[in-house]
Amino acid sequence: MTGTALLRDRTGQRQAPPPSGGGLLTGLLRTARPKQWVKNVLVVAAPAAAGELFSAGAPARLALVFVLFTACAAAVYLVNDARDAEADRAHPTKCRRPVAAGQVPVPVAYTAGVVLGVLAPVAAARLCPPEVAALLTAYLVMQLAYCVSLKHVLVVDLVVVTTGFVMRAVAGGLALGIPLSRWFLITTGFGALFMVAAKRYSEAVQLAGKEGATRALLTEYTTGYLRFVWQLAAAVAVIGYCLWALEDGGVPHTGLLPWRQLSVVAFVLAVLRYAVFADRGSAGEPEDVVLGDRALAVIGVVWAAMYALAVADW
Structure with a gap:
């Protein structure tokens, strides 16, 4: 049996593979998809296009928006993996995800996702322009709706994921008041x-x-x-x-x-x-x-x- 094959018990039922190395915190970090954080660099796209990337205060504001988008995306990944844990165990590669593999318990993944999902919009409301806070909240709501139901709707699933990229790019412009x-x-x-x-x-x-x-x-x-x-x-x-x-x-x-x-x-x-x-x-x-x-x-x-x-x- 190959490394990506599913484990089965004596009754033939599919089981998750053994948990990957590392503890709970490592598993939570992996579930937050650090490799995906590079997508949030799109927040600099509009300021860079307008030549405002290094204007006064711009780096700090863009860094804040980057962190907030990263927190929202991590919240979505945690909730998504908790919801899809059973299905992921039947996938040749997704079965290695920490939640599916049992490294991160499903309730813990849900709790961490909810905490990040609440803290990020609250921080945005206090630290960012109202337009950025509204956009970030809309992004979070849309992505959670995608996890729950929209990913099962033809064409809409493509539009939602695409819109998530566009929202990142728009957020940088809104943070600095740049017209797009x-x-x-x-x-x-x-x-x-x-x-x-x-x-x-x-x-x-x-x-x-x-x-x-x-x-x-x-x-x-x-x-x-x-x-x-x-x-x-x-x-x-x-x-x-x-x-x-x-x-x-x-x-x-x-x-x-x-x-x-x-x-x-x-x-x-x-x-x-x-x-x-x-x-x-x-x-x-x-x-x-x-x-x-x-x-x-x-x-x-x-x-x-x-x-x-x-x-x-x-």
Whole structure:
């Protein structure tokens, strides 16, 4: 029996694997998904696009929003894993999650999730602008609704996960009072949908014909439909970015090169490189794809440098 195989008792019933190494606190930390925290870096997207990333007080306010989003996301992960503990035990990889494996008792996971879910919005209400507190509360409510029921609704599940990415990006702008352009929202929204649909497509391809597909909607989506969604989203994201790059707003660039227009090349290359993994059915977590592929990481750094020069050139 392989390491990912399910354990069975003498009656043939499925059981969770032995708990992973570490104590309760380690299990809670793992359940909070530290690797996923990199997604919350999106809070700097709007300030960076507006050239306000290092304005007076901006780093501290953005750091606070990052921490609050991380707390809300951790609360959702804890509640989600507590609810899905039984189903996760039937999954080839999710059975290793601390709650499913018995390292973190279900009541403890629920309690920790509720505590974080209450403290984060309260802290936001006291320390952040009202718009940020409202957005953070809406994010938490939406994600909890997703855990309870929305993840079982076709298409809505994709929209909810995508909206979570967009909310992170919008929160940074609200924290600093930065107006958000239509191109920023279009590119961010459809770029997020591209990655979300690519991940769903990869899950559907990898679990096709196998037991343990705990994401019920994977049996209702067809791989052809999910492929259509990520291809459409990628196309709209590229078009939105190109329209932003080619819109001069009546202000000519003053640098040596038109970095804003040139950044289109790096952006398109990044999308095309990411699409390779999506097409193979190996586009899992976005951060794993980006950090796990050296070429994509290099393209990302080049794009970020061009984007920064474009912003400075305004």
